[in-house]
Amino acid sequence: MNAPASLDRFRVDGQVAVVTGGAHGIGLACVQLLAAAGARVVVVDRDAEAAAAVAGGIAGALAFGLDVADAAALAHTMAVIAQQTGRIDILVNNAGTAIRKSTQELALEEWNQVVAVNLTGAFVCAREAARFMPAGGGSVVNMASIMGMSGGGLYPNISYQTTKGGLVNMTRALAVEWAGRGVRVNAVAPTWTRTGFIGPLASTPALMDRIRAVTPLGRLAEPDEVAHAVLFLASPAASMVTGHVLAVDGGFLAQ
Template sequence: MTDAGIPTPFRADGLVAAITGGARGIGLAAGRLLVAMGARVVLMDQDEQAAIDAAREVGSGATRGLGLDVTDEAAVRAAFADVVEREGRLDILVNNAGRAIRRPSLELDLADWEAVVAVNMTGAFVCARSAAALMIEAGRGGAIVNTASVMGLSGGGLYPNISYQTTKGAIVNMTRALAVEWAAQRIRVNAVAPTWTRTGFIGELEQNPALMQRIRDVTPLGRLAEAEEVAYAIGFLASPAAAMITGTTLAVDGGFLAQ
C-alpha cells in the first residue's frame, strides 16, 4: 500500500506510456492520469505542436509531446523506437487516435471511408504491432489499451456513422485476437468502449440540442461521459491491478449497452 492507502498495483511507477491522439480529449486525460500514477508519458498526435503544448499543460517533467501520423507505418515505427531510445523502455500503449466522418452510407465517398479505416483500424493495428515488437524484444511484457466505442458493440447509432461504427467494431475483435496472440509474451491487450464523451471529438454534435437530449435519454445515467471518467478505465486496464485481464472491452457507457 502507498502512504495514501492506494494499493500499489494501481500505480505505474517506473513505467513508460505512449498515447496516440494524446493532445486532447480522452488521450490527454489518460496522460494526466498516468503521470499521476507515476508513469512517464509521451503524448503523440498528428498535430505536433498540439502534442507539445499538451505536454506542457500536464506540467510534469515526466511528460513530453511528439508528432505522429498513425497512418504512416514508417513514422510509427520510428516514433516508438524514439520512445525506447529516449525513455529507456516502453510498457504501455494507449491506442487512442481516432477519426469520424458522420455521413449516411449512400453519401459516404469511398475516399472518406478509407480515411476513417486508415486511422481507426489500420493505424491502431500498426501502432499495436510496433509497440508489441519492442515490448517483446525487451522481454518485460506490457499493456495495450485500445479505444473502441459503444458504437463498436451496438449498431444503434442516433445518426449515420457507418465508417466509425465499422472500424470500432473491428477494434473490439482485434483486441481479442491480439490478446490471445501475445499472451505468451505477457502483453495484455484490452479496450475501452466509451459512450458519447464531452470532448472536442463530438463538437459538431453539441450544436444540436435535440440530439444531445436524445443521447441523454438513451443513457440510463442520463448524461454524457467526461474524458476523465474514460481515462480512469484506461488507467486501470494499463496498470498492474489488471494483471489477469486481457482480451476484454470495458464499456464506459452510463448503462447504454445494458438495455
C-alpha cells in the same frame, strides 16, 4: 489484505506510457492521469504544437507530432521513443477520427481515411510498440467505442462503427496471440464523451437530449471517467485481465 499495498497496484511508477491522440480530449485525460500515477508519458498527436504544450507541463514527458495513418513514420517514431526511453510499457491506442455521413453519401476516399486511422493505424501502433515491450510485461489499451458494439441508430456513422467493431475483435485476437509473451491487450468502449470530438453533435440540442434519453445514467461521460478505466487496464491491478472490452457507457449497452 493490506489496503494501501492493494491501492499501489493501480500505480504505474517508472513505466513508459505512449498515448496517441494525447493532446486533446480523452487522450489528454489519459496522459494526465498516467503521469499522476507515476508513468513517464509520451504524448503523440497529429497536432505537434499541442502535443509539445501538453508534454511541457509534465516532468519528463516527451512529445511527437505524428499522423498514425502514416505507417512508416509511425514505425520510426516508436523506435525513436524506445531509443530515448529504453522501452515501452504501456500503449494507449487513442487516436481516432469520424466522418458522420450516410452510407450512400460516404465517398470511398472518406471510408479509407477512417479505416487508415481507426483500424490500420491502431494495428500498426500496437505492432510497433509491442516490439519494445519488456519480456513478460506490457499493456495495450485500445480506445474502442459503444458504436463498435452496437448498431447505434441516432445518426449514420458507418465507417466509425465498422472500424471500432474491428478494433474490438483486434483486441481479442492480439490478447490471445500475445498472452504467451506477457503482453495484455484490452479495450475501453466509451459512450458519447464531453470532448471536442463530438463538437458538431453537441451543437444540436435535440440530439443531445436523445443521447441522454438512451443512456440509463442520463448524461454524457467525462474524459477523466474514461481515463480511469484506461489506467485500471494498463496497471498491475488488471494483471489477470486481457482480451476484455470495458464499457464506460452509463448503462447504454446493458439495455
